[in-house]
Each structure stands twice: as C-alpha cells, then as structure tokens.
Amino acid sequence: MRNRKLLPALAGATIIGALVLYAAFYFVFLDFFVDLWWFRSLEFEAYFWLRLLYRFIFSGAITLFFFCVFQFHFWIASRYLGLNPPDEVLLDDKKRRRFQRFADVFIYGSAKVYTPVSFLMAVAVAIPFYLQWEDALLFFFGSASGIKDPVYDNDISFYLFSYPMYILIQKELLATAVIALGATGVLYWSEHVFIPNQGREFPVGAKIHLTVLFLFVVFFVAWGFVLDRFTLLYSNGREPVFFGPGFVDLRYKLPLIWMSALAFLSIAGLAVFYVFAEQHRSKTPIVIAVLSFLALVGLKNSTFLPEIIEKFIVKPNPTRTEGQFMQYNIDATMAAYDLNNIDTIDLPINVDATKDIEQWATQKNFENIPVWDREYLIDSYKQLQSIRPYYTFPTVDEDRYFIRGHYQQVNLAARETNVGNLSQEAQNWENTHLRYTHGYGAVVSPAAQDADIPIVWYMRDLNLSSNVGFSVKFPDIYYGMEQYKYAVVPNKLVSENISGSDAEMARGYIGKSGVPIPSYFRKLLFAFYFKDEKIFFSPNISTNSKLLIRRNIVDRIATLTPFLHLDKDPYLVVDKDRFYWIQDAYTLSNMYPVAKPAADDFLDGAQKFNYIRNSVKVVVDAYTGKVEYYICDPDPIITAYSRAYPGVFKRLSDMPENLKAHLRYPRDLYHMQMKIFAKYHQNTPEAFYEQAETWQFAMVGGEPVLPYFITMNFERCNGLEEFVMINPMTPFNSNNLSMVGLAGTMDHKQCNPLSYKPGITIYKFPKEVQVNGPSQVNALIDQNPDIAAQFTLWNQLGSEVKKGRMVILPMGNSILYVQPIYMLATKTKMPELARVIVSIGNQVVMDKTLAAAFNHLKALFIKDAASPASGISVDTGN
Structure with a gap:
C-alpha cells in the first residue's frame, strides 16, 4: 500500500528530472559545445574560455561574498549575541536546561533555515552584478586617460570605468546592509520573545551588532550622497541652451548635497548616542537633525528657489553667470566626439570661375566624379549582373583602386546567394544547405560614367572578366551581408553550373574554417541544435564536411x-x-x-x-x-x-x-559628428549662446544631403588623389552654402595612402559673398525652360525622370555642383543615366558627358565674364 502511494510521487519526480535534464542538455550543453567548437574554428578558443572565466569567477565571487555576509550575521546573531539569561537562570538547573533546550533550537536548528535563505538572498542581491559583469571588467582593466573633467578635476577614466561600478556597488551594499539589519533584528527579536528566561533588556552584544549594521547603512547612504554630486555632470536642466551643470546646479544644489550628507550623519550619530546613553536621553537633537535633513532635501528637490535664482540672477546676464559652464559643455563635447583636431580653412570664392574650370577640368577629375548613386545603381546591378536567379546584390559600396596610373573611384558589390529567389519547390533542404551555399564574385564599375550609353564595367559576369587588372583567386563568397542559413561543405553533391560553366568554378569548399563533423555523435548534436534531423540522416554529409554557421x-x-x-x-x-x-x-x-x-x-x-x-x-x-x-x-x-x-x-x-x-572614414560617424559640430563649432560662450552661426545639413527637395564619398586631388598631397567624404552645410533656416566638410584618412604630412590618419577639414566660405546652396541650384535647374521641357518629354515616353544625388565640390576657389539625371523604365524600373547637370555660380549646363558640360561652362564664362549670371546654356542632346 505504501509503495502504491510512492509510485505517483516517483513518476512525478522522474518526469521533472527528465525535463530538467532535457532543458540542461538543450539550452546549456548544446549551446556551450557548439559555441566552443565555433570559437575554436576561428582560433578564438582561448578568448572563449577567458570570457567564460571572467564571467563565472566574477559572478561566483560576488555571490559567495554576499552569501558570506548574510551567513556571518545570521550565524553570530543565532549562536552568540542574542542569548541573555539572568544569573538566577544559570544557577537553576531546571530553568537552565529549559533555556538551553530552546537556545539549541535557535543555535543549531536555525542554520537549516538561514543557510539556504542566505544563498537565495545573495543570488537576488547579486543579479545586477551578473548583468553588468563586463562593466566590472573595464573597472579592473581600465587605466587613466590623462584628461581631467572641468568640474571636479577627476580623470575621465573615473567616469568611464569606476563611477558606473561605484553606483552599482553602493546600491547593492546598501540593500545588503538594510536586509541584514532587518533580518538580524527579526532574529534577535525572535530569540528574545521565544526563548524563555531571557533578560528584560536586549543583550549588549545584540545592540552592538545591530549598531554596526546600522552604521554600515549610514556609511552606504552617505556614500550615495557623495556619488550623487556626480549626477550634476549629466544634468539636462539647461537644455536646449547647453548640456551639463549650470549656475543653479553648482552654486545651489551642490552645497545642499554636502549639507544633506552632514545632516544625515548627524542623525545617525545622535541615534547611536540615544541607544547607548543611559542618561540625558533627549529626543530634541534628533528631531532637530531630522527636520534639518528633510528641509535640505526639500530645498534640493524644490523648484521655487531655483526659479527665483534663475529669474533674478541668471537670466539678466546668462553669458556672465553661466559662461564658464557653457565652456565646460563645449570643451567636453568636442573632446567626447573627437572634434578637437578639425582643420578649418577659410576659402575665398571667385565670382569668375574661368580659371578654376581650366585648371580643374582634367581627365583624372572627370574619372572620379560619382554620377551613379548606389540607391539607383543596385537595381542595374541586379538586373544586369545577377545572371542566375539565386544571386543578388544586397548593397553597393564605394572605394578607390589604383587603375591606369592613378587612384580611381569605383562602385562595387558582392554577388551573394539568396535561395529565397528560387521557386518554392526548389527551396528544399539540399538546395538550401548543401548546394546553393555561397555567392560568387563581384561587380565593379567606375563611379564616373558618361550618360546615354551602357554602363562601363571594370569587373563583370561569372568569369570575372576585367580589362583593368582585377583578378581574384578564390571568388566564392561564403560570408557576407545576406541572412545566410547554415551550410555543410564540402559535401557529396555535384553542383555543376552553379557558380560558372567550368569545373574550377564548381569546385568544393577547401577553406580551413568551419566546425568539423568527424563523427555521427556530432551529426546528432547538430541535428538537435538546429532541430533538423536531415543533418543526421543525410548521406551527402561526409566526415570531411564542415558546418558553416553565423555567416552574416x-x-x-x-x-x-x-x-x-x-x-x-x-x-x-x-x-x-x-x-x-x-x-x-x-x-x-x-x-x-x-x-x-x-x-x-x-x-x-x-x-x-x-x-x-x-x-x-x-x-x-x-x-x-x-x-x-x-x-x-x-x-x-x-x-x-x-x-x-x-x-x-x-x-x-x-x-x-x-x-x-x-x-576609410566611417560614413555614420562623420554624419553624427557633423550634427554635433554644426552647433559646437561656436566655441566661445558668447557665440554659443547667440547661436548666430549654427549650421544645418544642406537640403534638396526637403531631404538633407547626406555625406558621400569622392576621390579627388585637393592639392594637399602633391597631386595624389584622396578618398574623402563630403558634407555640405548651410546656415540654420537659410539656403546659402556656409561650409563644406571633408573627412579623410590620409596623413597630409607623409602623403602616403597607407598611412592611416583620420581627420576632418572644414572649408568655410566668406559671409560677404553669396554662395548658392544645393536647394538654390536645384531651383535654378527647375526654372530652366529647356531642362523642364526635356524632362516633360522624357516623362511621356514610357519612362520616369529622377534626379540623383547632388555632388558638391570645392574646385579651386569655386564651388562645383554635379547632379545626375536618371530615366527609369516604367515596366522594368531599371535606371539609366540619361544626362549630367553641372553648375557653377548661377550657370547651369546639361549634357551627356562631364567634359562636354565643362566646355559649355567655360564658353559661358568667357562669353559673358562681366556678368556671369546672365545666361544658362543647355545641351539637350536630342
């Protein structure tokens, strides 16, 4: 009968155990070993173990520390300091035995309770440390930067590494001290109430123990006040004028923080004195201290006095009262975003651009003006060079290569594979994971092209033909931008005519990377890992096969x-x-x-x-x-x-x-830096407060002109072309061009393309000369009747006219604008470069080639040099 009652419990325990084992196998064992094999295949095994070691040593040490804290206080509270029998109890055997019997329950029996409780409490308190273990890594391995903050004169590394950890440690130690104080207080109270024959007064040892814990709480709260003063450095109360602490923060709130800390320490000291003093126990000092503390906290959090200070002291003369704090914000922001090394050049503008056109219009420059936007070019790549339905081009990149004796800018894209482009019935397991496993080759085309002719290619087709010297020994692309699924290569499938038409193109994978599959045991584990039994049962996977994962x-x-x-x-x-x-x-x-x-x-x-x-x-x-x-x-x-x-x-x-x-200089970084620099280039408190020269991104058609790459000789490195990003900006709420920023990586002292030294150069234009911005040039184009007529004609012939990105270039002492014009067929949507528009000053020319457009511009300036704004020439090319 008893065995029958045990059977359901045993079955339940078995089921629960099986579920725990399955979860441990699936979520811990499998992930661990697959990650280990993957890191090993990349030769990062030591790094894998080191990260694991850091994480678990830190987590384990923190958990052990908090466990020991709780366990120690519970242990001494239950074993030693809570027992306080009067002398007559110790002399009476019956009372002493009764007292000892109950005391033993607390001394030994409570250990069965407070040991697991201590562990659970330690884990609960340590959870934030588990989540921020990498911050702890920086805390231990970080070092001084040599840069001081302007307010407290601490090294910047204190805020990057130490301060976040101090905040976490203070909060967790305070929580630990409060929990320990409350829990041991309950334990002492339980001993005093439930153990018979205890003394009337709390034991002195218990008072001392609780006082020590109370002092720990006081210390951690006081530490919190000390750390609280650093939060003023991240105040946004002065936005949108400036960020960081202002007059009210440092002259009003900071003293209140210090006084609040002193008031709190006074309360704690008076409370301890009140507990231990046998005479003169007056509550008045404590009440006064508490009221003072509450008043100080109220003043710090109130808005009434700060508003009075703001109204009568700060606003009447903001640059005088807060100029120093504005400068703090300017200096810190420029340093934080690495904007202190910007080279600013004042560029005078020539009204007559004839000389600049003659000097600049060389074949090298014509070959580097990017007239194909990658947003349009990718559609042409896909339709002209995908070749097979399973190939695609996820993105188009810009770069420069040494071609025909000089650096030339090109567009290029990897031909990657996407099985999703196959018919639904072809998207089977073998095709997805064994056959169509990789892309093949790339396409390269010059950034500068002539209009109304087919695209010129520097590398094309699956045979990677190139007439400028591009050649790649291993053109297979197993890792790229596509969302690749896992692949098993090499395998026993014969994949003919997938990458090309010859056997060399159809060769199997011979790379050394990938996770080996040397046994059926690993095949079984991978089948569980991917929830795909075909990995185990497929006859096409051999012991030489490797698993390629995380291929994006x-x-x-x-x-x-x-x-x-x-x-x-x-x-x-x-x-x-x-x-x-x-x-x-x-x-x-x-x-x-x-x-x-x-x-x-x-x-x-x-x-x-x-x-x-x-x-x-x-x-x-x-x-x-x-x-x-x-x-x-x-x-x-x-x-x-x-x-x-x-x-x-x-x-x-x-x-x-x-x-x-x-x-190259990262595009996103440059864009973000220019957003900051647009305001913070005004680097004095007076200019910063006035905001008279705040910039914004140049606009065309309501959209900002984002940074773009160009390869050009800017006469800074002995005729050598530089690969830079350009970013035009206009004054806030104005369309005139204020500056053009260049972000490059060449060291202008060495002028060596291999000498990587990122930097930004700003070309500022004089305020007294009107320089057309992109939107103004765009208006000149739209207002020209010949161009408008041509656009209307093209829009009626089964195609759609689209304007490309407007390219802005400093050209000597002139500003050159180039804008490509595309025609999109309404059926295929494949873009064609139809014309190129070139503009300098108020002159606008449209032609098929940049060279022809420049010749028109030159003729216009020579013909009407006295008033270059009087005429617009257009070659429609009909």
Missing part, C-alpha cells in the same frame, strides 16, 4: 565581440587572393562628463551615448569567415578590453597593406 558578417562579429558597436555600412574589398569585408566598430559610453548626448538615430537607435571612438577596424574573409581585429584608435575603452583579452586585438601596423589601402 554583422552577426558574426557581434557574436564574437558583443561589447563593440558596429557601423551600419560594412564594405567589400577586392584583393588578388579573395574578397574581404571591412567593418568599422565603435566604443561608446554614456558617462563622459558634461558632454551632450548624441541623437538617437545613430547605429540601431538604441544606443544612448555621449562618447564615441572608431577604435577598431574588423576584417572578415569572405571565403573562410576568418575575423581579425585591428585597433586604429587606442582610446581608454578599447585599451582596457585589449588588456582583458590579450591576443584578440592587433595593432593597425599589423594589417596587410593591401587592406590598409582601403580603409
């Missing part, structure tokens, strides 16, 4: 180094051996003191930060998936990670020169 390069890098924040635009590099991807990575922090937070449209929009560095260039081999990290800006954060993970990050000087020649 962004996911790949993010899984390897989740503490790096990745740029949205990785780009392709064509090398003689194979293709590579270069990914810009950033280190961010939201704890830089007094620096304005960035806008929320950077990266994925979820990152809140006010400090950024493009600290790492990541290189991913498109064939093997090998990932290498190179430090290009050794800021304090990446330096700390480099110390924590030795061997993961390499010096930039170790990067192969064939890749270093293609490094």
Whole structure:
C-alpha cells in the first residue's frame, strides 16, 4: 500500500528530472559545445574560455561574498549575541536546561533555515552584478586617460570605468546592509520573545551588532550622497541652451548635497548616542537633525528657489553667470566626439570661375566624379549582373583602386546567394544547405560614367572578366551581408553550373574554417541544435564536411565581440587572393562628463551615448569567415578590453597593406559628428549662446544631403588623389552654402595612402559673398525652360525622370555642383543615366558627358565674364 502511494510521487519526480535534464542538455550543453567548437574554428578558443572565466569567477565571487555576509550575521546573531539569561537562570538547573533546550533550537536548528535563505538572498542581491559583469571588467582593466573633467578635476577614466561600478556597488551594499539589519533584528527579536528566561533588556552584544549594521547603512547612504554630486555632470536642466551643470546646479544644489550628507550623519550619530546613553536621553537633537535633513532635501528637490535664482540672477546676464559652464559643455563635447583636431580653412570664392574650370577640368577629375548613386545603381546591378536567379546584390559600396596610373573611384558589390529567389519547390533542404551555399564574385564599375550609353564595367559576369587588372583567386563568397542559413561543405553533391560553366568554378569548399563533423555523435548534436534531423540522416554529409554557421558578417562579429558597436555600412574589398569585408566598430559610453548626448538615430537607435571612438577596424574573409581585429584608435575603452583579452586585438601596423589601402572614414560617424559640430563649432560662450552661426545639413527637395564619398586631388598631397567624404552645410533656416566638410584618412604630412590618419577639414566660405546652396541650384535647374521641357518629354515616353544625388565640390576657389539625371523604365524600373547637370555660380549646363558640360561652362564664362549670371546654356542632346 505504501509503495502504491510512492509510485505517483516517483513518476512525478522522474518526469521533472527528465525535463530538467532535457532543458540542461538543450539550452546549456548544446549551446556551450557548439559555441566552443565555433570559437575554436576561428582560433578564438582561448578568448572563449577567458570570457567564460571572467564571467563565472566574477559572478561566483560576488555571490559567495554576499552569501558570506548574510551567513556571518545570521550565524553570530543565532549562536552568540542574542542569548541573555539572568544569573538566577544559570544557577537553576531546571530553568537552565529549559533555556538551553530552546537556545539549541535557535543555535543549531536555525542554520537549516538561514543557510539556504542566505544563498537565495545573495543570488537576488547579486543579479545586477551578473548583468553588468563586463562593466566590472573595464573597472579592473581600465587605466587613466590623462584628461581631467572641468568640474571636479577627476580623470575621465573615473567616469568611464569606476563611477558606473561605484553606483552599482553602493546600491547593492546598501540593500545588503538594510536586509541584514532587518533580518538580524527579526532574529534577535525572535530569540528574545521565544526563548524563555531571557533578560528584560536586549543583550549588549545584540545592540552592538545591530549598531554596526546600522552604521554600515549610514556609511552606504552617505556614500550615495557623495556619488550623487556626480549626477550634476549629466544634468539636462539647461537644455536646449547647453548640456551639463549650470549656475543653479553648482552654486545651489551642490552645497545642499554636502549639507544633506552632514545632516544625515548627524542623525545617525545622535541615534547611536540615544541607544547607548543611559542618561540625558533627549529626543530634541534628533528631531532637530531630522527636520534639518528633510528641509535640505526639500530645498534640493524644490523648484521655487531655483526659479527665483534663475529669474533674478541668471537670466539678466546668462553669458556672465553661466559662461564658464557653457565652456565646460563645449570643451567636453568636442573632446567626447573627437572634434578637437578639425582643420578649418577659410576659402575665398571667385565670382569668375574661368580659371578654376581650366585648371580643374582634367581627365583624372572627370574619372572620379560619382554620377551613379548606389540607391539607383543596385537595381542595374541586379538586373544586369545577377545572371542566375539565386544571386543578388544586397548593397553597393564605394572605394578607390589604383587603375591606369592613378587612384580611381569605383562602385562595387558582392554577388551573394539568396535561395529565397528560387521557386518554392526548389527551396528544399539540399538546395538550401548543401548546394546553393555561397555567392560568387563581384561587380565593379567606375563611379564616373558618361550618360546615354551602357554602363562601363571594370569587373563583370561569372568569369570575372576585367580589362583593368582585377583578378581574384578564390571568388566564392561564403560570408557576407545576406541572412545566410547554415551550410555543410564540402559535401557529396555535384553542383555543376552553379557558380560558372567550368569545373574550377564548381569546385568544393577547401577553406580551413568551419566546425568539423568527424563523427555521427556530432551529426546528432547538430541535428538537435538546429532541430533538423536531415543533418543526421543525410548521406551527402561526409566526415570531411564542415558546418558553416553565423555567416552574416554583422552577426558574426557581434557574436564574437558583443561589447563593440558596429557601423551600419560594412564594405567589400577586392584583393588578388579573395574578397574581404571591412567593418568599422565603435566604443561608446554614456558617462563622459558634461558632454551632450548624441541623437538617437545613430547605429540601431538604441544606443544612448555621449562618447564615441572608431577604435577598431574588423576584417572578415569572405571565403573562410576568418575575423581579425585591428585597433586604429587606442582610446581608454578599447585599451582596457585589449588588456582583458590579450591576443584578440592587433595593432593597425599589423594589417596587410593591401587592406590598409582601403580603409576609410566611417560614413555614420562623420554624419553624427557633423550634427554635433554644426552647433559646437561656436566655441566661445558668447557665440554659443547667440547661436548666430549654427549650421544645418544642406537640403534638396526637403531631404538633407547626406555625406558621400569622392576621390579627388585637393592639392594637399602633391597631386595624389584622396578618398574623402563630403558634407555640405548651410546656415540654420537659410539656403546659402556656409561650409563644406571633408573627412579623410590620409596623413597630409607623409602623403602616403597607407598611412592611416583620420581627420576632418572644414572649408568655410566668406559671409560677404553669396554662395548658392544645393536647394538654390536645384531651383535654378527647375526654372530652366529647356531642362523642364526635356524632362516633360522624357516623362511621356514610357519612362520616369529622377534626379540623383547632388555632388558638391570645392574646385579651386569655386564651388562645383554635379547632379545626375536618371530615366527609369516604367515596366522594368531599371535606371539609366540619361544626362549630367553641372553648375557653377548661377550657370547651369546639361549634357551627356562631364567634359562636354565643362566646355559649355567655360564658353559661358568667357562669353559673358562681366556678368556671369546672365545666361544658362543647355545641351539637350536630342
């Protein structure tokens, strides 16, 4: 009968045990070993174990610490300090035995309760530390930066590394002290109430113990006040004028924080004195201290007095009362966003651009003006060069290559595979994971093209034909921008005519990367991992096969180094051996003191930060998936990670020169920096407060002109072309052009394309000369009757006219505008470059080639040099 009653309980325990084992196997064992094998295949096994070691040593040490704290206080409270029998109880055997019997229950029996309770409480308190273990890593490995904050004169590294941890430690230790004080107080009360023959007074030892815990609470609260003063550095109360502490914060709130801390310590001291003093127990001092503390806290959080100060002291003379604090914000923001090394050049503008046109109109420059926007070019690539239905081009990149004796700007795109483009019946398991496993080759075309003719190609087709010397030994692309599923290669399937028409193109994978599948046991584990039994039963997977996973390069890098924040635009590099991807990575922090937070449209929009560095260039081999990290800006954060993970990050000087020649300034970073610089270039309190010269992104058709790449000789490096990004800006609420920013990577002292030195140059235009902005040039184009007539004609012939990106270039002492005109067929939507519009001053010319347009411009300026704004010439090309 008894066995029958045990059977349901035993069955339930068996089922629960089986579920626990399955969960442990599926969510812990499988993930752990697949990750381990994957990291090992990338030669990051030591890094894998080190991250695991840091995480579990830190988590375990923190849990053990809090467990010991709770266990120690419960132990001494139950064993020693809570027992207080009178002398007559100890002399009476009956009373003593009764007292001892109940005391033993508390001394020994309570250990069965407070030991697991201590563990659970330790885990609960330590959870925030588990989540922020990487902050602790920076805390231990971070070092001084040598830069001081302007308010408290602390090293910036204190705010990047120490301050976040101090906030966490203070909160958790305060919570621990409060819990320990409350729990031990309950334990002492229980002993006093439930153990018979206790003394009337609480034991002195218990009072001392509780007082010590109380003093710990007091200390951690006081520490909180000390840390609270640093929150003033991140005050946004003076926005939108400036960010950071203002007059009210540092002259009113900061003294109140110190006085509140002193008042709280006075309350604590008087409370301890009240507990232990046998005479003169007056509550009046405590009441006065408490009321003073509450008054100080109320004053700090009230708005009445700050508003009075603001109205009668600050607003009558803001630059005098808060000029110093504005300067703090300006200096900190410029440093936090790496804007202190901008080179500003005042560029005088020539009204007569004839001389500039003659000097600038060379064949080299014509070959580098980008007239194809990648937003339009990608459609042409897909329709003209996909060739097979399973190939696609996820994105188009810009770069420069040494072609025909000089650096020439090109557009290029990797031909990747997307099985989703196949018919539904062809999207089976073998095709997805064994056959259509990779892309093949790339296309390259010059950025400058003539209109009304087919696209010129520098690399094309599946045979990768090139008439300018492009050649790639391993053109297969197993890792790229597509959302690739796992692949098993090489395998026993014969994949003919997938990549090309010859056997060489159909060769199997011979790379060394990938997770080996040497046994049926691993096949079984992978089948469980992917919930796909075909991995185990497929006869086409051999012991030489390897599993390729995490093949999207962004996911790949993010899984390897989740503490790096990745740029949205990785780009392709064509090398003689194979293709590579270069990914810009950033280190961010939201704890830089007094620096304005960035806008929320950077990266994925979820990152809140006010400090950024493009600290790492990541290189991913498109064939093997090998990932290498190179430090290009050794800021304090990446330096700390480099110390924590030795061997993961390499010096930039170790990067192969064939890749270093293609490094560039990140587009997203430059865009974000210019957003900040548009206001903060006014670097005196008076100018900053007036905001008379605030800039904004130049607009065309209601849309901002975003930074774009161009390769050009800017006469800074002995005729050598530079690959830079250009960003035009206009005054706030104005259309005139104020400045053109250039962001490049060439060291102008060495003038060596392999000498990576990122920098920004600002060309500012004189205020007394009107320089047309993009929207004004766009209006000139729209107002020209010949151009308007031509657009109307094209729009009626089964096509649609689209204006491309407006390219703005400093050309000597003139500003050149170039805008491509596309025609889109209404059926295919494939764009065709129809014409190119060129403008200088108020002259507008449209032609098929840049050379022809320049000749027209030159003729116009020579013909009417006295009044160059009088005529507009158009060659419609009919």
